[in-house]
Amino acid sequence: MKNPFYFGNEVHDKEFCNRIDELRELKNDVGNGINVLLYAPRRFGKTSLLKKLQNELKSSIDTKVIFFDWMSVSSIDEFLDKYFHAIASNLESTSDKVMNLFKDMLQIRPSITMKISNSSDINYGLSFTKKELDSSFEDIINLPFQYAKKSGKKIVVIFDEFQEAEQFGIEKKLRTLIQTHSKDVSYIFSGSKKSILNAMFSDKNRAFYKSVKRLVIKEITLDDWVVFAKDKFEQTAKSIEKEHIKTIFEITNGFPYYTQQLLYHVWQECEQSVDELMIEESLHLMLEREYDLYAYIYSSLTPNQKTTLKYIALFDGKNLYSNDNLSEVNLSASTLKSTLESLMKKDICDRIDDRYYLVDPFMRYWLTESNG
Numbered sequence: 001m002k003n004p005f006y007f008g009n010e011v012h013d014k015e016f017c018n019r020i021d022e023l024r025e026l027k028n029d030v031g032n033g034i035n036v037l038l039y040a041p042r043r044f045g046k047t048s049l050l051k052k053l054q055n056e057l058k059s060s061i062d063t064k065v066i067f068f069d070w071m072s073v074s075s076i077d078e079f080l081d082k083y084f085h086a087i088a089s090n091l092e093s094t095s096d097k098v099m100n101l102f103k104d105m106l107q108i109r110p111s112i113t114m115k116i117s118n119s120s121d122i123n124y125g126l127s128f129t130k131k132e133l134d135s136s137f138e139d140i141i142n143l144p145f146q147y148a149k150k151s152g153k154k155i156v157v158i159f160d161e162f163q164e165a166e167q168f169g170i171e172k173k174l175r176t177l178i179q180t181h182s183k184d185v186s187y188i189f190s191g192s193k194k195s196i197l198n199a200m201f202s203d204k205n206r207a208f209y210k211s212v213k214r215l216v217i218k219e220i221t222l223d224d225w226v227v228f229a230k231d232k233f234e235q236t237a238k239s240i241e242k243e244h245i246k247t248i249f250e251i252t253n254g255f256p257y258y259t260q261q262l263l264y265h266v267w268q269e270c271e272q273s274v275d276e277l278m279i280e281e282s283l284h285l286m287l288e289r290e291y292d293l294y295a296y297i298y299s300s301l302t303p304n305q306k307t308t309l310k311y312i313a314l315f316d317g318k319n320l321y322s323n324d325n326l327s328e329v330n331l332s333a334s335t336l337k338s339t340l341e342s343l344m345k346k347d348i349c350d351r352i353d354d355r356y357y358l359v360d361p362f363m364r365y366w367l368t369e370s371n372g
């Protein structure tokens with residue numbers, strides 16, 4: 001029988017749990033023309049949530065959604081080419097309509113290319129000369145706005161992994177253009193690198209300073225996981241008690257990727273009904289699977305950073321500056337301060353008020369249980 005749990009890439013439909021409040025809030029915001037910055041750590045469910053939003057908005061006849069992933073972009077030319085494709089394929093259904101529409105809207109005349117991909121979808125591309133780069137940039141960025149004005153429809157542009165845009169030096173140009181799109185085009189900027197996103201959106205000298213509403217998505221709650229997991233076990237003729245889902249939740253803290261992964265292994269181990277031993281064994285299996293990744297991250301750190309990580313794990317991130325605690329590790333308060341800052345810059349740790357924590361909840365297990 002097929003395992004009903006999944007971890008890896010984005011999840012859809014029956015694999016998707018909750019996020020009802022976040023979806024409602026996002027719909028309200030984009031409906032009101034507000035631009036949103038959505039932050040969450042790696043593998044937290046940003047793309048799944050945004051794809052679900054895209055799907056739900058698609059059914060509305062007066063809204064069009066353009067989804068664009070910055071991760072795959074390595075130059076501005078490539079951005080324009082791929083963004084153009086995203087716009088064309090999401091706004092119009094046939095190639096004739098794409099051609100007609102854009103003929104009117106583009107000031108310059110780049111050649112628009114069309115290739116049929118393996119899945120028989122049309123792949124729209126652009127070619128223009130280097131001289132035309134600036135005006136092409138302006139044209140392409142303004143396309144959704146032009147379309148909105150012409151069609152009377154509302155456009156939502158989703159920029160996933162937006163922190164990647166930083167490397168191209170286009171923030172000012174981009175911001176200058178999209179601020180004129182006002183309420184006709186709403187933008188959702190999403191990403192996982194908090195330090196970069198914070199700098200982009202909170203630094204007074206940066207173009208996107210205070211231009212967005214922030215939405216932080218949270219862990220999925222125990223109650224939601226209980227319904228989700230119980231259903232999936234029952235549908236596959238197995239069973240899991242609420243107390244066992246609670247044990248799993250206490251290990252993963254509701255972090256979506258790890259909760260699904262642990263449930264996946266537990267389901268695999270279980271023949272009929274789940275017991276505590278299965279959860280323990282599954283946890284070891286999971287740590288083994290993730291070992292290489294943690295070892296790789298850990299090996300790239302300085303000795304002070306390594307000590308500080310273990311220090312956070314040991315004291316659960318609390319009272320790190322107390323003399324008693326500090327005396328247990330060989331760190332001065334000033335070294336601790338600069339090391340914590342460097343770890344936050346790397347998105348390895350973060351803080352809520354005075355408490356520090358590891359962004360990846362499993363790194364703590366790895367540090368304390370398998371690595372030592």
Ligand SMILES: Nc1ncnc2c1ncn2[C@@H]1O[C@H](COP(=O)(O)OP(=O)(O)OP(=O)(O)O)[C@@H](O)[C@H]1O
Nearest residue numbers: 007008010017042043044045046047048256257260
């Ligand atoms: N709403 C959800 N319900 C159930 N599982 C989820 C949900 N969201 C995410 N997951 C789990 O997390 C995994 C990663 O999801 P997704 O790719 O959407 O995250 P992401 O934040 O976009 O990750 P990345 O930072 O790698 O881009 C999924 O494979 C799934 O196991």
Ligand SMILES: [Mg+2]
Nearest residue numbers: 046047048160
């Ligand atoms: Mg993603």
